[in-house]
Amino acid sequence: MTGEATATLELDDIQSGVLRPRPTPYAATYILLRIDDRKAGRELMRRLGAVVTSAANPTSPLADTWVSVALTYQGLKALGVPQDSLDSFAWEFRQGMAARAKALGDTGESSPENWEQPLGTPDVHVVIVALAPDAQRLEAALDQPRKAYKELPGIAAIWRQDCHVLPTETEPFGFRDGISHPAIEGSGIAGTNPKEQLLKAGEFVLGYRDEMGGIQVTSPEVLGRNGTYIVFRKLRQRVTEFRQYLKANSTSPEDEELLAAKMMGRWRSGAPLAICPLHDDPELGADPRRNNNFLYEEDDPAGFKTPGGSHIRRANPRDASVAGVVRLHRMIRRGTAYGPPLPEGVLEDDGADRGLMFAFVGAHLGRQFEFVQSQWINDGVFFGAGGDKDPIAGSNDEGGSLTVPRRPVRKRLQGLPRFVVTRGGEYCFMPGLRALRWLADLQT
Numbered sequence: 166m167t168g169e170a171t172a173t174l175e176l177d178d179i180q181s182g183v184l185r186p187r188p189t190p191y192a193a194t195y196i197l198l199r200i201d202d203r204k205a206g207r208e209l210m211r212r213l214g215a216v217v218t219s220a221a222n223p224t225s226p227l228a229d230t231w232v233s234v235a236l237t238y239q240g241l242k243a244l245g246v247p248q249d250s251l252d253s254f255a256w257e258f259r260q261g262m263a264a265r266a267k268a269l270g271d272t273g274e275s276s277p278e279n280w281e282q283p284l285g286t287p288d289v290h291v292v293i294v295a296l297a298p299d300a301q302r303l304e305a306a307l308d309q310p311r312k313a314y315k316e317l318p319g320i321a322a323i324w325r326q327d328c329h330v331l332p333t334e335t336e337p338f339g340f341r342d343g344i345s346h347p348a349i350e351g352s353g354i355a356g357t358n359p360k361e362q363l364l365k366a367g368e369f370v371l372g373y374r375d376e377m378g379g380i381q382v383t384s385p386e387v388l389g390r391n392g393t394y395i396v397f398r399k400l401r402q403r404v405t406e407f408r409q410y411l412k413a414n415s416t417s418p419e420d421e422e423l424l425a426a427k428m429m430g431r432w433r434s435g436a437p438l439a440i441c442p443l444h445d446d447p448e449l450g451a452d453p454r455r456n457n458n459f460l461y462e463e464d465d466p467a468g469f470k471t472p473g474g475s476h477i478r479r480a481n482p483r484d485a486s487v488a489g490v491v492r493l494h495r496m497i498r499r500g501t502a503y504g505p506p507l508p509e510g511v512l513e514d515d516g517a518d519r520g521l522m523f524a525f526v527g528a529h530l531g532r533q534f535e536f537v538q539s540q541w542i543n544d545g546v547f548f549g550a551g552g553d554k555d556p557i558a559g560s561n562d563e564g565g566s567l568t569v570p571r572r573p574v575r576k577r578l579q580g581l582p583r584f585v586v587t588r589g590g591e592y593c594f595m596p597g598l599r600a601l602r603w604l605a606d607l608q609t
């Protein structure tokens with residue numbers, strides 16, 4: 166935790182996928198590679214470095230298409246990164262996501278032994294994420310990275326997951342996603358809540374001062390600088406169970422929508438309960454100038470509008486009085502849906518696998534991703550709700566509960582099942598462009 170702070174971000178060295186908001190709609194894909202030969206791995210870094218665009222110049226040669234590259238700890242090892250450099254990375258990253266299963270609530274059917282292969286195994290080394298406005302342009306965008314690894318013996322493509330963001334930006338449960346993003350000092354990219362102060366760059370990019378006054382530095386400095394940690398998780402969503410639960414616990418279709426909104430903290434349109442607590446307002450939901458412009462403490466300290474236990478209030482309590490300092494637990498999120506959308510009104514399971522490719526971007530795996538996942542999503546103590554978990558994303562194995570504050574008497578929802586099952590994931594490091602060259606130039 167030493168080093169110099171820099172006032173502005175070196176956008177030309179940061180991969181565009183870290184900071185740039187994405188277009189809507191888009192098609193994306195995750196490709197996982199295994200490095201069987203160290204020299205081939207280094208050549209791969211050189212070739213991928215030529216394909217990745219920087220945050221200063223987000224347009225690729227194929228305009229509107231982006232490619233990002235990240236490595237797991239096992240991947241850095243496979244490239245032959247020296248041990249003292251490996252040791253300078255975050256402890257959680259060195260452990261890997263599968264080893265952190267208990268802390269993350271990945272138990273029972275979500276536990277790593279039930280994950281989709283090869284997720285969570287030492288075989289996952291490199292992650293390529295490509296995105297484009299549609300599936301056709303995505304295939305074209307993939308040409309270059311594909312060339313980079315296909316011609317290289319010693320590099321094996323081991324997994325691919327296609328995903329997408331619909332024009333409505335709805336995730337499989339039917340809620341508009343991709344609304345709330347933090348504003349980052351020096352990035353020139355506005356956040357979406359005008360009431361939230363800029364966050365220090367070091368919360369999201371290594372090598373800059375963070376909210377605690379520290380600077381994360383690796384050895385050598387060039388390896389970590391302008392890089393960030395990425396968490397990706399394939400989360401299966403049980404859409405029919407979710408719909409059935411809403412139906413079984415409501416007295417009318419309107420009541421179902423209100424219940425869904427109380428669980429999420431927003432109506433499905435994206436309109437926040439904090440601004441329109443009694444009925445949906447689709448125009449507000451779609452308006453980026455208004456749909457994230459709110460706080461909780463002054464207006465709704467007890468959660469009569471937005472329950473403390475709802476997904477968005479847990480995941481970012483904003484200014485609400487909770488144990489802990491909220492600004493230390495913020496994150497950039499990039500959620501994309503996978504699988505076929507389930508047509509509206511269908512209550513019977515069609516057997517298809519669908520859900521969210523959840524992606525976190527941040528410089529602090531422990532106090533950002535792991536903290537939010539373990540303390541705010543899978544526990545309720547921080548806001549006085551005992552062991553209650555997130556009604557949407559919590560690991561509610563034995564029947565969860567949610568308190569919905571109401572007058573004259575609160576409503577207590579019981580028997581919440583697990584609507585989201587972890588299919589696997591990885592902790593990755595997304596290097597800056599100079600660091601990619603450093604990895605390519607490794608000699609020993």
Ligand code: HEM
Pocket residue numbers: 336338340341342343344345346400401402429431476477478480481496498520521523534537538542557558585
């Ligand atoms: C399948 C599981 C999940 C679903 C369906 C889901 C869905 C959503 C939706 C619809 C929103 C509101 C839109 C927005 O504010 O952009 C949201 C917000 C958010 N979610 Fe999730 N989410 C899931 C899992 C997670 C997980 C695992 C985390 C963190 C560990 C997380 C963190 C957040 C955060 C930080 C916000 C923004 C809250 C705010 O600033 O108001 N979500 N999520």
